[in-house]
Amino acid sequence: MAVDTSKVNQKITVNAGEVLFSEGSIANSLNILHEGSIVFEKKIKTGNFPLFQITGVNLTPGAIALFTSGRYPYTIKAAQNCVISTYSVNPATIRKTISGKVSLGITVARTILREVLESYKKINQIQLLDSKVAQYSDNLSITYYAFSPSVFPDISPEKPVPSPAMEIHDSVMKFTRDNIKEFFERGGRLPEPPSVAFLNEPHDQFARDYSEEVDFDDKEFIFMKKLLSTDPKIQSALFEADVSLLVYACEKLSEVYSGIFNSIDEKTDALSLNCGVFLGGNESLLEKFFLLLDLAETGFGDAKPEILVPITEHISEKAAQILSQFKNLFGVGYSNLSPNIQKFKEKSTKLFGTLKPIEIQTKIETNVGAGIDVEAIRKELESSANKIINFAGLAPDKVKEFSALMIKLKQMKDPLDPDSDARKFRRNITKTYWEIYQSCFIKYLNQAKKAPKPVEMMLQFGFFDETLLDNDQLAYLYTSSDYSKSKENTPVWYGQEWLEKIYKKEVPNSLDELGQTYFDKVKLTIKDTNIKKESDLPASMDTNEARLKFELLAMYEPNVKLTSGSIATHLPILTRNHIILPLDKCRITKKLISDEIEEILKIDYTAFNREIIFNNEELGIRKEFVQRSITPDFVIVPSIGSKVMMWQDLSILRGSGSKESRGRIILPMFVTGDLKTMLMEAIAVFRWELCKNILGPDWNNVGIPSITSEYMDYIQFFKKSKDLSIELKEKIASEFKRFRTDRDKFVNDYLYWVKYESEGVQRLNRVVRNIFYRHIPFTKVIRDK
Numbered sequence: 001m002a003v004d005t006s007k008v009n010q011k012i013t014v015n016a017g018e019v020l021f022s023e024g025s026i027a028n029s030l031n032i033l034h035e036g037s038i039v040f041e042k043k044i045k046t047g048n049f050p051l052f053q054i055t056g057v058n059l060t061p062g063a064i065a066l067f068t069s070g071r072y073p074y075t076i077k078a079a080q081n082c083v084i085s086t087y088s089v090n091p092a093t094i095r096k097t098i099s100g101k102v103s104l105g106i107t108v109a110r111t112i113l114r115e116v117l118e119s120y121k122k123i124n125q126i127q128l129l130d131s132k133v134a135q136y137s138d139n140l141s142i143t144y145y146a147f148s149p150s151v152f153p154d155i156s157p158e159k160p161v162p163s164p165a166m167e168i169h170d171s172v173m174k175f176t177r178d179n180i181k182e183f184f185e186r187g188g189r190l191p192e193p194p195s196v197a198f199l200n201e202p203h204d205q206f207a208r209d210y211s212e213e214v215d216f217d218d219k220e221f222i223f224m225k226k227l228l229s230t231d232p233k234i235q236s237a238l239f240e241a242d243v244s245l246l247v248y249a250c251e252k253l254s255e256v257y258s259g260i261f262n263s264i265d266e267k268t269d270a271l272s273l274n275c276g277v278f279l280g281g282n283e284s285l286l287e288k289f290f291l292l293l294d295l296a297e298t299g300f301g302d303a304k305p306e307i308l309v310p311i312t313e314h315i316s317e318k319a320a321q322i323l324s325q326f327k328n329l330f331g332v333g334y335s336n337l338s339p340n341i342q343k344f345k346e347k348s349t350k351l352f353g354t355l356k357p358i359e360i361q362t363k364i365e366t367n368v369g370a371g372i373d374v375e376a377i378r379k380e381l382e383s384s385a386n387k388i389i390n391f392a393g394l395a396p397d398k399v400k401e402f403s404a405l406m407i408k409l410k411q412m413k414d415p416l417d418p419d420s421d422a423r424k425f426r427r428n429i430t431k432t433y434w435e436i437y438q439s440c441f442i443k444y445l446n447q448a449k450k451a452p453k454p455v456e457m458m459l460q461f462g463f464f465d466e467t468l469l470d471n472d473q474l475a476y477l478y479t480s481s482d483y484s485k486s487k488e489n490t491p492v493w494y495g496q497e498w499l500e501k502i503y504k505k506e507v508p509n510s511l512d513e514l515g516q517t518y519f520d521k522v523k524l525t526i527k528d529t530n531i532k533k534e535s536d537l538p539a540s541m542d543t544n545e546a547r548l549k550f551e552l553l554a555m556y557e558p559n560v561k562l563t564s565g566s567i568a569t570h571l572p573i574l575t576r577n578h579i580i581l582p583l584d585k586c587r588i589t590k591k592l593i594s595d596e597i598e599e600i601l602k603i604d605y606t607a608f609n610r611e612i613i614f615n616n617e618e619l620g621i622r623k624e625f626v627q628r629s630i631t632p633d634f635v636i637v638p639s640i641g642s643k644v645m646m647w648q649d650l651s652i653l654r655g656s657g658s659k660e661s662r663g664r665i666i667l668p669m670f671v672t673g674d675l676k677t678m679l680m681e682a683i684a685v686f687r688w689e690l691c692k693n694i695l696g697p698d699w700n701n702v703g704i705p706s707i708t709s710e711y712m713d714y715i716q717f718f719k720k721s722k723d724l725s726i727e728l729k730e731k732i733a734s735e736f737k738r739f740r741t742d743r744d745k746f747v748n749d750y751l752y753w754v755k756y757e758s759e760g761v762q763r764l765n766r767v768v769r770n771i772f773y774r775h776i777p778f779t780k781v782i783r784d785k
Helices: 094-100 102-147 171-185 196-200 219-227 232-241 243-279 285-298 305-330 341-354 374-380 384-392 396-411 420-446 453-461 471-479 495-503 518-525 544-562 590-601 675-700 707-720 726-736 742-755 766-775 780-784
Strands: 009-014 019-021 029-035 037-044 047-055 075-078 082-088 492-494 609-616 621-629 633-641 645-648 664-671
Touching: 037 243, 047 102, 047 305, 094 102, 094 243, 102 171, 102 196, 102 219, 102 232, 102 243, 102 285, 102 305, 171 243, 171 285, 196 305, 219 243, 232 243, 243 285, 243 305, 285 305, 285 341, 305 341, 374 471, 384 396, 384 420, 384 453, 396 420, 420 453, 420 495, 420 544, 453 471, 453 495, 453 633, 492 495, 492 590, 495 544, 495 633, 518 544, 544 633, 544 645, 544 664, 590 633, 590 675, 609 675, 645 675, 664 675, 675 707, 675 742, 707 726, 707 742, 707 766, 742 766
Parallel strands: 492 633, 633 664
Antiparallel strands: 009 082, 019 075, 029 082, 037 047, 037 075, 609 621, 645 664
């Protein structure tokens, strides 16, 4: 029974398990906890679940209600025997109460802050689980299509996904169809064959924000938090001098708290929805795979058991993990479970047991060609890690430390596990890997580009240990070569070639992740005020090796990570867990990139244009503004992934020739998506950033027409547009929620413009189409068509 607050209660005892205040009840008291522990609970559809527990003395639980709605937003229950006092205070008198006694007000503010921080932890736990379930469900839906394309007879990876001929009542089938549409439109490629590796990796083709934490950047709250963390004497003096600051702090913290509580409802509903898609009820993805198991067991299914069973075993394992985490999070199990979840596990295990070990196909077959002696190759590559480390000349203590890390890596069931412990382990191994890579490359250059085969494979592909790859994968890497050349107007470089150009100072260094140049970085380390520009640097500070090291740290290493498409699971060392497509089907070459760029320019012929000043005294031309196309440098780094990065739009940022300098676009050696679509996305980013760079502060000035200013105007004011219907405005608003930045929204519309509108398929609204028609015109052939 709740505490009676109609009277003053002085240090009364509340037994463990008893409710102090119920959610939704009127708050008409200021409560002080003298000793004991209390738990805060919140109602959800399945009952109450514990938010957090706090223990301490002189806390004021529930004070937030006095600054907000006047009702408790949660239930407060005694986790153990408590001693509590209550004083008659209501929302109308709380401000006067804490103004009259500053020490009490500070206690109230600190308690609310503590509750805010504990609630924020809880919502992040919900967000983390929801992110995992959402990502897994998205990947599983594509895997289901890969196993059962006949269920969607009107869908083909090579063609735009049509709208369904009739209404789909099965919510999961609709979910799957929508995912397939998005996946293919954004350049997704089906895994060959479906694999556990594909299920575990996030895929850029889903325009989803799989954030593991809730964004929280309230500067006022951060200031209040710091203020209440200062020395108590300073706090007392400050608030005594102006008690309104204390009142405002309590109000602000309570406002933040209310926002978090609203988000908890929203995140809990999202998690329940995503759990339902994966393993809830009769229409879940788990049920679809249960049917596939049934068909495989009877021999009538198209899915091969040796490929299907590893997937279903993983589904069963993942379902158990999610259900366990759900129960730990909410105190109760997920209620809307698939009726066949136990049978699913039993049937999958039974079918797994009927397969011979040699039949269980968990690897991706790569075509290495006839006449290749795979065993001889594996023998030559034996102890590759030791050969690479010895070539690098790593210090003995680091050799011992790194060898221990490599042993642990090879023992891991999944080296790309996204859990925090695995991430920490990968960070440690990555740090030393890049030290080895740098030493090997410098020695490789100094020895006239002669090095053991494992070293060459590491520099080109990210290979490191032969035991981390299958025979056919090893053989492909060993025999793979590219003698093709890019077209003259499309400069494409392999990573080693690019680093050599940097080493020889043939091209300026790239920017780092903070946008700093090599000169900016060096300038921070010296105190000589006479050094004003890069040419002033003494020779000792501008060595070939120093520039190479900067390039590796500033551009090369970050892009090996970013092009993987999954920062959370990044590992620069190539393993079989990275590979979801045969290597021969995802390797890119200079010619392939040149050809794809040429195809894109046949549609968007002004993609790399910028306005420059042209002078020709002989022809009497002085300061004439003309459009010139300057293609960026394309650099292929040793990684595998689904992301092409537009690293910088200009290579010279200021001074003469800056507007005529090349940008830099970085690609992975092995692409797991559609290369053409990935390049389109990078070109869209290039267009956006180049326009911002050229126009400077006016990039967002609608008075100066440009692609950025007009598109930003559309984003900000589309709800007021007379050219858009109410239904379309709602659809646009919903669509925009999928993207984190305005640039991402532009990239998405650019893809529709180049891929579909150029073919006469309308995918954009009238306003965006008009903007793109003016600033991203199609070639004359397409316009005439």
